[in-house]
Amino acid sequence: MRNSVKVAQLDLRTLQIKFPWWALLLATDVVILVLAMLNFDVFAIIVGIVFGAGSSLVMVPFYSNQQRGVDGLLAALPVTRRQVVFGHYLFAVGVQCVIALNLFVVAAIYSFLRPDDLPLSVAAMVALGALTFFLVLVAVPFPFLMRVGYSSATIGIYTGVIVLVVIGLNFLSALGDNFSPSFTFGWVVAGAVALLVGSVPLSLHWYSKREL
């Protein structure tokens, strides 16, 4: 487990940008809140930032692996392939949880300031929905990333998953009042978690066979 945490830390270190990630996140949050308080429609900004950041951040370590042979570097370090896979998952799920939690905090602050505009329960649903989306984004492409690494094929799969999830969300909203929203939502979240857990053995198997 300790080695997997180290791999996740290494993944996090590949996300280097000019400013610390938490500072960037904080600055974005402040901008969104200020715009929201000034009655700007910030929904599109939030969707863009959250989904764009959430989907691209988890790919960065794989991109880095492809560009500079970091997979080979991992193979030269005292970690097993199993620990590498668990480390990548830990990193990806960790990043997604942080983004979803951050989204919830921003929504909760807004809800506190303007309770009539956004009830806290809806803010929580939005954050949980985002996390569900992120889990699917990890669960489906990750085994392919473990098998072939970062490539145009995996980008295709990634895009496909995003399109499917968006279609699924539209389908669910189209169901309208026919189903209890919390019941349906519960199943969707459970399905995403099951998908994520199910993808781990496949990733382990494929990464164990991969030539680095």
Add this chain to the structure above:
Amino acid sequence: MADLLTVKDLTKKYQEFTLGPLSFNVPAGYILGMIGPNGAGKTTTLRLLLDMAAPTAGTVTLNGDTTPTARALARADVGVALDTTGFPESWRVADVDSAMALFLPNWDAARFHELIQLFGVAKKTAYKKLSRGTQAKVNLAAALSHDAKLVILDEPAAGLDPIARDQLMTLLQAYIEDGQHSVILSSHITGDLARIADYVLYIVGGHQLFFGETATLLDRYVLVKGGRGKLTPELKKLGLGLRETAVGFSLMMRTEAARNLPAGLTIEPVDLDALMIYYGKEVQADAQ
């Protein structure tokens, strides 16, 4: 004299290329040089040693460990700088330092910075902005800074200037001096290898042609030189590799075959370069 690495009948089959079977060992306190032309299988061999690919057959015993998982966990004792691996693009020297310290219990940050200084690497420049040779220097410094018992280097001198190459060869010789450390390096620059390698593994077209002491390999062959008129069909038959010019020829042959040659021919010792050029070409021609 304990072996840090023992390889037995190591084989890897691909659709269009088969490596092996390879058998060799690396005792503590020695340098093994891997030579062979491009595509011979040197890098594949190193990747097999590091479990970056699974062998089709054969065994690798690294410091007593025989399974891939055990070898992986014992990799703190192995320093690696491969041609195909590196560090994330945005990393600077300090990032490499802290990342390696995370994984390697014997990581010696002071030694790493000393080597970085010695190699003249700009510390504040991102890895991707460094030249290929300077990137290789960072990789080398990382491989040599955690007291690894076995250091594996793939074409370490490829992008280096002569001064840096000389520094590297001196460093590697010093590294094994205590008799506890060993180095495996593959290189096309056979002059460097001849200078420092105690053992040589010679691979051509995936086949192991020789493994043993460098001096033994070089003693096995000689270069016979003479004017064009001296090149008889009998002499050609004895040769392993031939080069002809407008005025004469040079023929590589086994030392024992050169004992009863006719007068008027010059016999010279071979070096690794000549061995690769003459013998490698001949074997490749045979294979085609």
